[in-house]
Amino acid sequence: MVQHPNKWIQPLAEAKANSITIHYEISTEPSEVIETLKKIRAAGIKTGLALKPHTPLSKPIFDMIDDNLIDMFLIMTVEPGFGGQSAIFSALEKGKELRKRYPSLNIQVDGGVKCENVIQVAENGVNVVVSGTGITSHTNPSEAIQIMRDEVSKVCLLYTSDAADDLLCVDLGGRRIIKKK
Numbered sequence: 658m659v660q661h662p663n664k665w666i667q668p669l670a671e672a673k674a675n676s677i678t679i680h681y682e683i684s685t686e687p688s689e690v691i692e693t694l695k696k697i698r699a700a701g702i703k704t705g706l707a708l709k710p711h712t713p714l715s716k717p718i719f720d721m722i723d724d725n726l727i728d729m730f731l732i733m734t735v736e737p738g739f740g741g742q743s744a745i746f747s748a749l750e751k752g753k754e755l756r757k758r759y760p761s762l763n764i765q766v767d768g769g770v771k772c773e774n775v776i777q778v779a780e781n782g783v784n785v786v787v788s789g790t791g792i793t794s795h796t797n798p799s800e801a802i803q804i805m806r807d808e809v810s811k812v813c814l815l816y817t818s819d820a821a822d823d824l825l826c827v828d829l830g831g832r833r834i835i836k837k838k
């Protein structure tokens with residue numbers, strides 16, 4: 658999580674980033690978050706909005722989605738900053754609510770996801786999974802990726818998603834790697 662994402666938009670655009678996810682908590686003013694999302698869009702980049710585990714969904718967030726400012730919503734199930742934390746699964750309730758309101762929204766979860774709990778994650782409306790330690794600490798990381806992909810795919814047949822139905826994000830020490838089928 659960076660404190661001032663605006664300063665990274667241009668360098669990321671020049672590096673041909675295809676999406677930037679910002680934290681809702683970068684400001685106490687929703688209007689500042691909206692302006693940052695608009696700047697990302699103006700740079701021709703898809704937008705994502707992340708929410709920490711204990712931050713509730715709210716009207717300003719729903720308004721941002723309704724105004725088509727968000728391409729993907731990221732539910733953090735751990736506090737950002739370091740890997741290997743246990744997931745705060747109560748945060749997944751946000752996925753259920755978002756899926757009910759926005760059936761085609763890409764909903765991502767990051768934090769504490771591993772083979773043993775990925776079904777629970779997907780059953781809460783999530784169609785894109787980020788897993789770091791859940792993959793790197795598995796005895797067979799390739800198998801872990803396949804298990805997670807298969808389990809999410811089984812549940813996500815109900816969700817309509819163009820961009821994320823064949824993706825799994827792997828977080829290796831801050832480097833995001835997108836694995837395609």
